[in-house]
Amino acid sequence: MGKGIGFQAKKGKEIDKNLVEKVFYLETQTEVDKFKELLANLPLEHIQVSNEIIMYADKTLNRKLNPNIYITLTDHINFAIERFRQGMLFDNPLLWDVQRLYRREYLIGEYAVALIGKQLGIKLPVDEAASIALHIVNAEFSNVMSETMSITKIIPQLVEIVRKEFQIVVDEQSIGYERFVTNLKTLMQRIVNKEQLDRIDQEFNDMVQKLYPREYQCSEKIAKFLEGYYPDVVLAEEVAMLSTHIRRLILGSQSNE
Template sequence: MQVERVINNNVVSAFDSKGKEVLVMGKGVGFQGKKGKEIDKKLIEKIFYLETQTEVDKFKELLANLPLEHIQVSNEIITYADKTLNRKLNPNIYITLTDHINFAIERFRQGMLFDNPLLWDVRRLYRREYLIGEYAVALIDKQIGVRLPVDEAASIALHIVNAEYSNVMSETMSITKIIPQLVEIVKTEFVIQLDEQSIRYESFVAYLKGMMQRIVNKEQLDSIDQEFIDMVKKLYPGEFACSRKIADFLTGHYPDAILAEELAMLSIHIRRLILGTRREG
C-alpha cells in the first residue's frame, strides 16, 4: 500500500487493492512520507474504511486537526463496541464519535460541563450501549487522564445506538424520549407497575425500539394478513385498544400512521408484558 497524501505525521491516505481510498493511522506513519512511498506495515495501527468519498473527506479534515491519542482512544472504544454488541456499526461512527470525544475532552479541560437530560432513559433503554459508554469514560481516564462525568457515558452510548441503526442523532434522541412515554401509556391503560429488570420488560422495550426504527425508516410490518389482524383484535381487544392509543400518540410525532399489522404485533407484545406482570404480582 502506497501513500497517496500525508494528512499529518500519524495519518496518511492511500488506496486499497480495489482502488478505494482509505485512511491509514499509525505513530509516525506519515513522517517524511510522500506520494507513492510504500507504507511501512509495522507502523500501521488502523486502516479506516468509510462508505463514501464525502465521509473520507470529512474524516481527513478531522484527523488533520486532532491529537493522535484522541483518535486512538475513540478507535479502541469503537472496536470494543463492535465486539461487545456483535453487530456491524455504521462506519460513520469513526467521524461522529471521534469528533464528540475530542470535543468532550476539550470542554472538560475548559470547565464546561453539561448535564445529559437523557441520562436515565439511556440507562434504562440501552443498557449494553450504556455499559460501553461507561467503559469509554474509564478508558479515556486511563489513557488521557481526563475523568469525564457520567453524563458522557450516556452521550457516547447514543452515538453507538445511532451507528447500530444508521440514524441521524436527532432521530435517536427522539426515539429515546418517546419510548418511556409509550411504556407509560401501557401502565396507565392496565393500571400496572412494571419490573424494569424483568426479561418480559426488556423484551417489550426491545420490540418498541424495533417498531420505532421501522416507523422512522418506513419499513413497518405490512404483509396485509387481514385474518391475522382480525384474530388479534378478537382475542385481545383491550391490548389492541391500547395499541391504538399508542398509534394516536405517535401521529403527533411522525406523519405516517402505524399500519394494521404493526398494531397487531404490538398488541401481542403488550399481552405478553401484562400477563407476565400479573403472574409475577
C-alpha cells in the same frame, strides 16, 4: 490498522499486508473529507481511544455499526475533552432515560468514560456515558442524532400508556422490559424509514384482536400517540404485532409479582 507505529515503514514505502489487521472504509466522499479533517486537527490519542471504544462496542453488541461513528464519536469525544478542560460541564437531560432504555449501550458509555480516564487522565462526568451511548445507538440504527433523541424521549411515554392501561408494575431490569423497549425502537425506526410491516394479513389482525382485545386497544392508543409525532399513519399489521409484544410484557410482569 495494525500493531506498531506506521507499520515499521518509512514514507513512500509499501505497507506489508501481513501487518494489516483491519481496514476501514467510509462510503461517501463527504465522509472521507470529514475524517481527513479530523485526522489533521485532532490529537492522535483522542482518535485512538475513540477507536478502542468503537471496537469494544462492536464486540459487545455483536452487530454492525454504521461506519460514520468513526467520525461522529471521535469528534464528540474530542469536543467533550475540550469542554472539560475549559470547565464547561453540562448535564445530560436524557441520562435517566438512556440508563433505562439502552442498558448495554450505557454500560459501553461507562466503559468509554473509564477508558478515557485511564488513557488520557480526563475524568469525564457520568453524563458523558449517556452521550456516548446515544452515539452508539445512533450507529446501531443508522439514525441522525435528532431522531435518536426523539425516540429516547418518546419511549417512556409509550411504556407509561401500557402501565396505566393494565395497572402493572414493570421491572425495568428485566429481559421482558428490554425486549419490549427494543420492539418499540424498531417500530419507530420502521416508521421513520417508511419500512412498516404491510403484508395485509387480515386473518392475523383479526386473530390478534379476538385473542387480545385489551392489548389491541392499547396498541391502537400507542399508534395514535405516535401519529402525533410522525406524519405517517401506523399500519394495521404494526398495531397487531405491537399487541402481541404488549401481551408478552404483561405476562412477564405478572410472573414477577
